[in-house]
Amino acid sequence: MRPAARLQAAITLLDEIIAAARDGGASADMLASAFFRARRYAGSKDRRAIRDLTWSAIRRFGERPATARSAFAAMADADAELAALFDGSDYGPAVLTADEPRAVGGVIPDWIKSYLPELLDEAEITALLGRAPLDLRVNRLQASVDIVMTALPEAQRLALCDDALRLPTGFPIEKHALMTDGHVDIQDVGSQLIAAACRAESGMTILDLCAGAGGKTLALAAHMGGKGTLIAADINRDRLAQLGPRAQRAGAGNVETRLLNPKQEAAMLSDYTGQCDVVLIDAPCSGSGTWRRNPETRWRLNESRLGAVVAEQARIMEYAAKMVRPAGHLVYAVCSLLEVEGAGQIAQFLSANPGWKAQDPAIRAGRASGEGIILTPFHDGSDGFFMARLQKL
Numbered sequence: 001m002r003p004a005a006r007l008q009a010a011i012t013l014l015d016e017i018i019a020a021a022r023d024g025g026a027s028a029d030m031l032a033s034a035f036f037r038a039r040r041y042a043g044s045k046d047r048r049a050i051r052d053l054t055w056s057a058i059r060r061f062g063e064r065p066a067t068a069r070s071a072f073a074a075m076a077d078a079d080a081e082l083a084a085l086f087d088g089s090d091y092g093p094a095v096l097t098a099d100e101p102r103a104v105g106g107v108i109p110d111w112i113k114s115y116l117p118e119l120l121d122e123a124e125i126t127a128l129l130g131r132a133p134l135d136l137r138v139n140r141l142q143a144s145v146d147i148v149m150t151a152l153p154e155a156q157r158l159a160l161c162d163d164a165l166r167l168p169t170g171f172p173i174e175k176h177a178l179m180t181d182g183h184v185d186i187q188d189v190g191s192q193l194i195a196a197a198c199r200a201e202s203g204m205t206i207l208d209l210c211a212g213a214g215g216k217t218l219a220l221a222a223h224m225g226g227k228g229t230l231i232a233a234d235i236n237r238d239r240l241a242q243l244g245p246r247a248q249r250a251g252a253g254n255v256e257t258r259l260l261n262p263k264q265e266a267a268m269l270s271d272y273t274g275q276c277d278v279v280l281i282d283a284p285c286s287g288s289g290t291w292r293r294n295p296e297t298r299w300r301l302n303e304s305r306l307g308a309v310v311a312e313q314a315r316i317m318e319y320a321a322k323m324v325r326p327a328g329h330l331v332y333a334v335c336s337l338l339e340v341e342g343a344g345q346i347a348q349f350l351s352a353n354p355g356w357k358a359q360d361p362a363i364r365a366g367r368a369s370g371e372g373i374i375l376t377p378f379h380d381g382s383d384g385f386f387m388a389r390l391q392k393l
């Protein structure tokens with residue numbers, strides 16, 4: 001495909017992504033897969049170029065553009081090479097005119113700015129939309145960092161976390177034997193630090209609420225040396241179903257899954273009331289800390305959706321707290337940097353529950369945010385997270 005035709009293809013794909021974000025449709029990744037499945041004539045270089053163009057526009061605009069053409073038109077005003085591709089050729093986009101609409105705005109939606117902590121300056125905000133690295137967690141149940149580094153000389157150790165390694169972005173690790181044999185798992189170093197803040201030990205009883213497909217469950221199982229009780233609970237059947245085979249591959253024999261019905265969680269976990277040494281809440285959230293991986297999710301967020309997710313986080317914390325034994329711990333985490341989901345949520349919980357106090361999560365990264373810690377791409381090289389460790393008195 002000629003470069004102009006690639007740009008026209010990116011415009012078509014981006015229009016689909018814009019419509020899906022507006023109407024609650026499929027994710028950008030799913031739309032891109034379907035787009036290329038329907039265009040077998042596009043070779044691998046074409047696909048990469050079309051994807052890069054499309055994602056550069058998604059990253060560039062915090063507010064959802066009205067049309068893909070208006071987004072690329074605005075970008076072309078600052079990029080002569082891109083502007084030259086609006087050449088009016090067969091399969092290429094029509095020539096740009098000075099009076100046609102241009103998308104406006106910066107890399108994050110204006111309405112979100114007031115929700116971000118003050119310490120996020122311009123450099124921090126730009127890094128929220130940067131390129132995400134590829135991090136691995138070495139599974140202590142099956143391997144060691146030294147063994148993995150010998151097999152993967154491209155990997156570098158990360159000082160923040162004992163089991164964390166970083167690979168060059170795009171490294172084809174998915175089908176590598178280390179992955180299929182459960183010796184390593186793909187996991188951002190921030191997620192690994194959240195699991196570390198649980199200080200899981202052999203023989204403990206740990207409840208991983210909001211376990212999803214079990215990324216953090218498997219890290220906890222490794223910290224427990226595979227010994228003790230580890231319950232992975234979630235309301236999403238499909239996600240939880242992925243955990244069984246993953247746990248088997250990882251040699252994590254102490255994982256038990258429990259599917260919960262929304263609003264009946266406390267009753268369905270009543271056998272663990274007051275029993276858990278640690279409850280991890282990896283809460284559903286706006287995902288603002290992972291915009292660099294899923295930049296189009298900021299086009300789906302609005303104040304009413306944010307309000308609903310904040311209310312759900314508070315409700316989950318209330319029932320989760322009942323599962324913790326006296327002197328036990330609650331670790332609360334979100335992959336978001338919005339204060340209302342992090343420090344604000346913890347402040348409210350502590351004021352409504354005087355029998356709890358905050359503790360230092362004692363990890364080797366992050367900065368204080370209220371009674372917890374935030375990790376950011378710019379400061380910590382991780383995805384954006386908030387975490388807090390609370391103790392029941």
Ligand SMILES: C[S@@+](CC[C@H](N)C(=O)[O-])C[C@H]1O[C@@H](n2cnc3c(N)ncnc32)[C@H](O)[C@@H]1O
Nearest residue numbers: 210211212213214215216234235236282283284
């Ligand atoms: C951030 S994701 C979890 C990611 C996962 N812990 C991991 O490390 O890969 C949040 C999860 O919370 C689950 N969830 C949402 N509402 C819930 C509820 N009321 N109780 C338990 N889980 C819930 C969602 O289904 C989703 O899987």
